[in-house]
Amino acid sequence: MTEPGPPPEPEQSPKPPPAPEPGQGPKPHPATGPGQGTEPGTFAARFDMKQRAGGIAVPIVTVLIAFFMGGVVVAATQHSVHKALLAYRDIFNGAGLNWIFHPTTTILDPTTHLTHLPSYNLSQTLLQTTTLILTGLAVAFAFRAGLFNIGGQGQYFVGIIVANWVGVSFATMSTAPHIVLAVVAATLAGAAWAGIAGVLKATVGAHEVISTIMLNWIAFYVGYWIFGDGGPLQNSTEPFVPVSNDVAHSAQLPVFWGAQGFQGLDIGIFIALGALATFWVLLNRTTLGYEVRAVGFNPDAAAYGGISVKKNIIRAMAISGAFAGLAGAVDMLGYLYHYAQGDFAFSQVGFLGIAVALLGRNTALGTLLSALLFGALLFGTTHGLNSGSVIQPTLASNLTYIIMGLVVLFAGANVLVLYVWNAPRRWLRRRAKAPTDTAEQPA
Amino acid sequence: MPRVADDLVLEMRNIRKEFPGVVANDAVSFDVRRGEVHALLGENGAGKSTLMNILYGLYRPDAGEILLNGKPVSFSSARDAMQAGIGMVHQHFMLIPVMTVAENVVLGTEPVREGIFLDEAAADRRVADMAQTFRFEVDPDALVEDIGVGQQQRVEIMKALYRNADILILDEPTAVLTPQEATDLFEILRTLQREGISIIFISHKLNEVLDIADRITVLRRGKTIETVPRQGATEATLARAMVGREVLLRVEKEPAQPGDVLLTVQDLHVRDDRWIEKVRGLSFDVRAGEIVGIAGVDGNGQTELIDALTGLRRIESGTVTIAGRELSHASARAALDAGMGHIPEDRQRRGLVLEFSIAENLALHDYAKAPDARWGWTFPKRVVQRARALISEFDVRGGGPYTPAGGLSGGNQQKLVAAREISRDPKVLIAAQPTRGLDVGAIEYLHRRLVTERDEGRAILLVSLELDEILSLSDRILVLYEGEIVGEHTGEVSEEEIGLEMLGGGEAEAA
Numbered sequence: 001m002t003e004p005g006p007p008p009e010p011e012q013s014p015k016p017p018p019a020p021e022p023g024q025g026p027k028p029h030p031a032t033g034p035g036q037g038t039e040p041g042t043f044a045a046r047f048d049m050k051q052r053a054g055g056i057a058v059p060i061v062t063v064l065i066a067f068f069m070g071g072v073v074v075a076a077t078q079h080s081v082h083k084a085l086l087a088y089r090d091i092f093n094g095a096g097l098n099w100i101f102h103p104t105t106t107i108l109d110p111t112t113h114l115t116h117l118p119s120y121n122l123s124q125t126l127l128q129t130t131t132l133i134l135t136g137l138a139v140a141f142a143f144r145a146g147l148f149n150i151g152g153q154g155q156y157f158v159g160i161i162v163a164n165w166v167g168v169s170f171a172t173m174s175t176a177p178h179i180v181l182a183v184v185a186a187t188l189a190g191a192a193w194a195g196i197a198g199v200l201k202a203t204v205g206a207h208e209v210i211s212t213i214m215l216n217w218i219a220f221y222v223g224y225w226i227f228g229d230g231g232p233l234q235n236s237t238e239p240f241v242p243v244s245n246d247v248a249h250s251a252q253l254p255v256f257w258g259a260q261g262f263q264g265l266d267i268g269i270f271i272a273l274g275a276l277a278t279f280w281v282l283l284n285r286t287t288l289g290y291e292v293r294a295v296g297f298n299p300d301a302a303a304y305g306g307i308s309v310k311k312n313i314i315r316a317m318a319i320s321g322a323f324a325g326l327a328g329a330v331d332m333l334g335y336l337y338h339y340a341q342g343d344f345a346f347s348q349v350g351f352l353g354i355a356v357a358l359l360g361r362n363t364a365l366g367t368l369l370s371a372l373l374f375g376a377l378l379f380g381t382t383h384g385l386n387s388g389s390v391i392q393p394t395l396a397s398n399l400t401y402i403i404m405g406l407v408v409l410f411a412g413a414n415v416l417v418l419y420v421w422n423a424p425r426r427w428l429r430r431r432a433k434a435p436t437d438t439a440e441q442p443a
Numbered sequence: 444m445p446r447v448a449d450d451l452v453l454e455m456r457n458i459r460k461e462f463p464g465v466v467a468n469d470a471v472s473f474d475v476r477r478g479e480v481h482a483l484l485g486e487n488g489a490g491k492s493t494l495m496n497i498l499y500g501l502y503r504p505d506a507g508e509i510l511l512n513g514k515p516v517s518f519s520s521a522r523d524a525m526q527a528g529i530g531m532v533h534q535h536f537m538l539i540p541v542m543t544v545a546e547n548v549v550l551g552t553e554p555v556r557e558g559i560f561l562d563e564a565a566a567d568r569r570v571a572d573m574a575q576t577f578r579f580e581v582d583p584d585a586l587v588e589d590i591g592v593g594q595q596q597r598v599e600i601m602k603a604l605y606r607n608a609d610i611l612i613l614d615e616p617t618a619v620l621t622p623q624e625a626t627d628l629f630e631i632l633r634t635l636q637r638e639g640i641s642i643i644f645i646s647h648k649l650n651e652v653l654d655i656a657d658r659i660t661v662l663r664r665g666k667t668i669e670t671v672p673r674q675g676a677t678e679a680t681l682a683r684a685m686v687g688r689e690v691l692l693r694v695e696k697e698p699a700q701p702g703d704v705l706l707t708v709q710d711l712h713v714r715d716d717r718w719i720e721k722v723r724g725l726s727f728d729v730r731a732g733e734i735v736g737i738a739g740v741d742g743n744g745q746t747e748l749i750d751a752l753t754g755l756r757r758i759e760s761g762t763v764t765i766a767g768r769e770l771s772h773a774s775a776r777a778a779l780d781a782g783m784g785h786i787p788e789d790r791q792r793r794g795l796v797l798e799f800s801i802a803e804n805l806a807l808h809d810y811a812k813a814p815d816a817r818w819g820w821t822f823p824k825r826v827v828q829r830a831r832a833l834i835s836e837f838d839v840r841g842g843g844p845y846t847p848a849g850g851l852s853g854g855n856q857q858k859l860v861a862a863r864e865i866s867r868d869p870k871v872l873i874a875a876q877p878t879r880g881l882d883v884g885a886i887e888y889l890h891r892r893l894v895t896e897r898d899e900g901r902a903i904l905l906v907s908l909e910l911d912e913i914l915s916l917s918d919r920i921l922v923l924y925e926g927e928i929v930g931e932h933t934g935e936v937s938e939e940e941i942g943l944e945m946l947g948g949g950e951a952e953a954a
Contacts, residue, residue, distance in 0.1 A: 287811040287819050294807070297798045303755060304785070304793045305807035306776035 059359050059366070063373065066406035073402055077395060087399070095380030096121025107258045121383065123257050123265040127335060129375030133272040134327035135353025136371050137279050138194075138320045140362035142208075144283060145316035146296035147201070151194055151212025153350025154219035155321040158193045159186040159328020160339055161223055165233055167247025167333055178250040183271070183329045190325015191318040193219065198317030202310035208317065220344055228341045235338070242341035253334045268330035273368075275323060280364040282319070292316050324350060352378075355408045377403060450476045451513070452641050453498075453610055458507035460493050467493040469665040470507070475610060475641045480632060482644045482656035486685055486882030487853060490665040491645050495612050498643075499531050500524035530603025531612040534619070536595050540588035544581055545570040548601045573601055577634050593624035597631065604640075611635065612643045617651055621740050622910055622942040629655050647685075647882060649678040650911075661685055686883050696894045699918035702731035705782075705902035706752075706871045711761035713747040720759070721747040723926035729871065729902040734893065736917030737906045740945050744926035745906050746788065749875050752904075753785045754778035766870045779808050784869025786860050788876040788906070790853075794860040797849030801839065802830035804848045805863050837862035838888070854885030861889060865896060872896060875906045890916060910938055910945075 071084040078084070092098060099118035107119045135152045142149035163186035170178055197215060200206040226233045228242045235245045253271075258264020283289035294302040295312045303309050327349065332339065356374055360366030381400035453475040460468040468490045475481045485491045496502045498509065500518030508515050511527055518524045521531075538547050549566045556562040570583040579597045587595060596616060603611055613632075617625045632642055632655060646652050652659055659676060661668040661684040668684045682690040706729040713722035721744040729735045739745055750756035752763055754775040762771045765781045773781070787793040795804050806815050806826045814825050830844035839858045841851045848856060857877065864872060874893060878886040893916060897903050907913050913920055914936075922930035922944040930944040 285821055285823075287816050287821055290803070290806075290810045290821060294796050294799070298792070298796045300793045301796045301807065303775060304753075304787060305810075306774070306779045308774075308776075 059361065059370070062359065062410040063407060065410055066403050069406050070399060070403040074395070074399065087396075091377065091380040091399075093118070093380075094121060094383045095125045095376035096123070097125075097376060097380070105257070107264070120258070121379065124263070124383070125372075125375045125379045126265055126269055127263070127375075128378050129371045130269045130272045130334070131327050131331055131349050132352055132356050132371035132374050132378075133367060134275055134323050134330065135349050136356030136360060136367040137275055137353075137364075138190075138323035138327070138350075139353045139357035140360065140367055141279060141283075141292075141323060142194075142316055142320035143357060143362045144296045145292045145312060145320075146299065147198075147208050147313065147316060147320070149194060149197075149212055149317065149320045149324075150209055150354065151197060151215050151321070151350070152324040152327075152353040153347065154212065154216035155190040155193045155324035156328045156331075156347070156350045157216075157219040157223050157344065159190045159325035160332050160336075161219075161226055161233070161328075162186040162189040162325070163251075163329040163332035164244050164247060164339055167251035167337075168233070168245045171248035171250060173250055175250045178248070179253060179333060182247070182251050182333055183326065186329035186332070187322045187326045190328065191322040194321020194324070195314060195318040198314035201317070202313045216350070223339075223344050224341055227339055244338045244340075246337040247333060251333055252337065253330070255335075263335045266330075266334035268334035271326070271330055275326060276364045276368055279323075279367075283364075288315070324353070327353075352404070355404055359407055374404065450478075452477050452511070454510040455494070455498065456508050456510070458494060458497060458509075459505045460490075460497060460502060461505050466665050468497070468504070471662065471665070471667050473660055473667065473670075475643060476657075477641055478636050478639045479657040480636060480642045480644055480655050482646060482652040482659045483662065484646060484649075484652055484659055484681060484685060485662035486647060486884065487880070488664075488882075489662040489685070491662055492614070493665075494662070495531070495614065495643065495645060498524065499529060499612065525606050525608070528607060528609045529612065530600075530606060530608030530610070532596065532599040532603060532614065532616060534614045534616075536599050538587045538595055538598060540586070542587060543583065544585050544587060544590070544598050544601075545583035547587055547598055548573075548583075548605050550602075552606060569605070570601065573604060577601075577604070577631065577638070579631065591624075592619050593621075593627060596620070596628065600631070600635075604635075609639070610641045610643065612645070614645045615647075616644070617646070617648065621945060622938060623946060625651065649681050652681070653678065663687055682883055690883055690887055694890045694894060694915045696916075697898070699733040699897065701733040701918075702900060704728045704730050705766050706904065707762070707764040708752070709762045709764075711748070711751060711763065712759040713744070713751040713756060714759050715747050721926050722751065724761070725926070725928060726761075727921055727928065729904050731870075731900045731902050732897055733918045734897050734903040734905055734916050736913035736920045737904065737923050738910060738913045738920055738941055738945060739908070739923035741908050743923050743945075745875070745908075745923060747926075748923075749785070749788070749873055749906060752778070752873060753783055779867075782868075782870035784864040784867055784872040784901075786857075786864050786872070786874045786877050788879070790856050790860050795848045795856060798847055800830075800845045801834065801842060801848055801851075801859060802827045802844035804859060805830050805833055805866075807863060808867060833862045833866055837865075854881045854888075857881060857885065857889065861892060865892070869901060871902045871904065873904045873906070876908065877905070878907075878909070878912060910941060914938065914941075 067088070071081075071088065074084040074087050075081045096118050099122040102116070102118050104116055104119055106116055107123060135156060138152045138155065139149055163182050166182040166185045167178070170181065173181070193215060194212070197206075197208045197211040200211045201208050225231050227244045228234060229240060231242070233244050235241065235243055252260070253266040253268050254260070255264035255266045281289075283293060291302065291307045291312050292315075294305060294307055295309050295316070299309045302312070331349075352374055356367060356370045359373070360368070360370035377400055381396060381403075451474050455471065455473045458468050458471045458473075459466070471490065471494055473481075473483070473494065483491050483494070493502065497504050498518075500521045500523050503517075503519070509518075510516070516527060518527065524531075539550070542550070545563075545566045548570050554562040554565040554569070556565075567583050573579070574581050574583065579601060581590070581594050581597050581601070587598060590598075596619070600611065600613075616628060620628060629651075632644075635642060644652070644656060653673060653676060656673055658670060658672050659681065660670040661681065663685060671680075679690075708728065709726050711722055711725045712720060715721045723744070725744075725748065727735070737745065737748075747756060751758050754770065754773050754777060758771050762769055764770065765778065765783055768781050770778055770781055770783075791797060796807065799807075802823070803810075803826065806829075809815055810821065810826075811819075815822060815829075827844040833839070834844065837858045839851070839855050839862065841855050848859060851859065861877070872893075877889050877893065881889070890912075893903060893905070897918075905913065905916055918933070920930075920932045920936065920941065921928050922932075922941055924945060924947050929947070930941065932941070
């Protein structure tokens with residue numbers, strides 16, 4: 001994750017009332033029904049099926065367990081249960097979720113020049129959420145076609161590079177066309193990048209997990225070179241600083257909450273919400289979506305139905321990559337404006353997209369909610385806990401990854417969560433059903 | 444006759460087993476005498492498997508008792524049941540293909556030498572002894588992967604006998620066998636019977652139950668309907684007991700009135716995934732208004748033939764023509780559009796997307812055509828509306844348009860597939876194993892429907908491993924052996940004659 005620029009040094013805001021537990025847990029669509037019987041062809045398809053079989057309870061339980069375990073880590077290292085609770089309160093506030101108690105549209109008070117902290121924090125959380133929605137959709141769409149797109153990160157990089165290139169060039173264009181051009185170009189570039197993996201899978205059967213991982217590294221090093229010293233997109237003023245130029249003002253997305261140029265919340269979030277709606281409509285209201293879902297659930301039946309499986313693999317990968325490329329465009333044009341060589345190594349959004357999709361169960365609504373959760377965690381832990389007042393800052397920054405790791409782990413171990421979830425009921429049933437043991441043992 | 448009571452080796456009294464929402468067994472009573480073959484007859488879901496799983500220690504009954512040789516017993520695992528002398532041969536064999544027959548038989552209770560080494564000689568000797576006693580005709584040194592299905596089944600039986608089973612449960616043992624192999628199996632069962640071994644024979648095929656059983660217990664919806672001796676029982680009385688109403692066992696049909704040729708296959712060659720030529724120069728045609736049956740043992744090219752005709756597999760050489768349009772190298776889409784209907788042999792793997800709703804499954808071929816869709820947009824309401832009509836027309840029970848297909852029973856899943864294929868008004872309808880795994884009621888429905896569609900003027904190609912089905916439905920029969928047609932019959936023909944050809948015996952005459 002590219003670190004958002006330094007926040008305006010805030011005044012310590014008065015302590016808000018004790019906050020409720022963060023993370024209400026995403027509420028995805030009720031599962032379309034239990035998958036029964038047969039084994040669909042791919043790992044991803046089986047996984048998707050299991051994911052959707054558990055209903056709404058499982059993701060919530062998953063998140064709660066992850067939070068609990070994270071709390072155990074804090075309690076154990078700090079020798080204090082109280083501190084674990086305080087840490088979660090700080091994360092909650094740090095993510096700006098306490099904004100609901102102080103709703104206001106101002107971030108910087110014009111008279112006192114003080115930052116209204118909850119508003120600022122919330123705007124930053126939503127900035128993270130925007131990216132995660134898009135990279136989450138990238139993974140989710142591929143999953144629905146039975147494909148595991150691990151290449152969101154590379155497709156995001158390609159989007160970043162192309163958006164920067166188009167945004168820096170054509171500086172004489174007027175705003176709207178320039179933005180549209182940059183966004184479309186980056187989206188198509190992401191689609192093409194992922195499409196390579198799709199073509200490889202459809203033609204020679206190369207597994208998309210392997211090829212997308214390799215494409216990630218290719219994108220990584222291409223970016224490293226392109227923005228590096230002497231690279232074609234390195235900035236034109238300081239020849240020894242490996243960073244790109246800033247995108248032209250005409251290509252910057254308008255900011256509607258906070259200040260333009262100071263990492264305010266830009267209209268990218270509406271682009272992301274639009275992408276969510278597109279995702280839903282595409283899957284549920286078009287023949288393309290019907291084909292994607294049929295191929296994802298059961299490629300044999302899809303082929304029997306007259307659907308070309310190969311065509312759909314390529315197309316689904318391309319659409320998946322388009323979402324990730326769009327994520328790169330929205331970040332670049334929304335608040336980054338430039339990208340340094342070193343930023344490539346820190347960016348994690350593509351991989352976080354996997355966690356978002358897993359927890360959101362590859363549905364539109366689920367992705368929205370889990371992107372919100374991860375966005376809040378990401379910003380809340382880094383900016384809520386780093387005061388050092390509750391726990392050491394070193395643990396604070398790692399706590400994000402501990403909790404996210406646990407969520408991914410439990411989202412992956414869905415079956416285990418289901419098992420634990422059902423354990424009390426199963427135990428009761430067994431007790432009730434245990435036969436009154438009158439029969440003597442066989443000789 | 445006091446001896447009879449003494450001879451009861453097993454009694455299950457008032458067994459009850461409930462699963463969430465279903466009473467699988469409701470006060471079921473069942474007993475077995477020494478050395479008898481007792482058939483357990485019932486439709487799918489009647490509770491046969493539950494009852495046997497209780498006996499085999501896999502489930503615990505909620506109520507009721509089990510008496511073995513007059514003593515009450517309670518098994519908590521299959522191991523307990525085996526130790527008490529109960530053996531079970533499942534429908535799907537549990538053998539290790541790369542090991543020999545003898546090794547498979549002794550697996551888990553191997554004779555050992557010096558504590559840790561497998562005493563292969565002793566194992567071989569014991570297995571050979573047993574094979575001789577019961578006339579199994581199996582080579583103990585052969586690898587399991589090299590022997591046929593019928594022989595593999597014998598290995599399973601030997602496994603049970605090796606563990607001193609005196610009650611043997613056979614779960615649908617003939618489902619995987621050719622008629623000849625079934626006859627051989629019955630010979631073996633009679634030998635076992637003479638040695639005093641009791642056999643519980645689970646089946647839903649009436650003729651073979653009447654052939655082999657001494658007594659027959661019929662289950663219906665978890666209840667014992669009756670236990671009758673074979674003498675006096677007929678297919679009609681048993682079917683009525685099973686289904687609970689009169690069942691038309693023979694398919695009633697008028698003689699065919701064949702019209703124009705709708706499907707022509709000429710010198711067709713097809714290879715399988717391993718590049719082995721499975722269809723070797725087939726030529727035949729099917730006319731409007733006739734049912735052509737393809738008989739053959741599984742694996743003789745049926746699957747590849749069907750896949751080639753429906754555009755799901757590339758053709759090596761030869762031509763396929765549907766209603767005058769040549770479709771030799773056409774896609775599945777083109778075959779569908781040319782008027783091909785296809786009830787596939789594996790409805791769960793290929794015929795349905797189990798996670799899709801009934802309505803979505805009904806749209807599997809025409810999801811992109813009006814009225815289901817236009818310019819890439821789908822109209823779910825129209826699909827649901829059509830689904831409602833088809834559900835009632837084809838009597839699909841167990842759900843509405845939004846129910847996932849995976850939630851339906853096998854019979855209703857098959858009706859769903861048939862509804863989709865027939866409602867597309869195909870010129871040619873390929874029905875592959877249309878009644879596999881279905882119960883008597885569903886079979887009756889599908890058979891009648893196929894005859895109706897024939898009379899509507901469709902050309903129907905029936906591919907089935909069930910010889911009964913081929914014989915009762917087909918107007919013309921082609922026998923397939925190793926990818927070639929080795930026999931063609933139009934009039935009356937006996938089961939034996941076709942059975943012989945299925946095993947390649949008819950090759951001489953056909954050549």
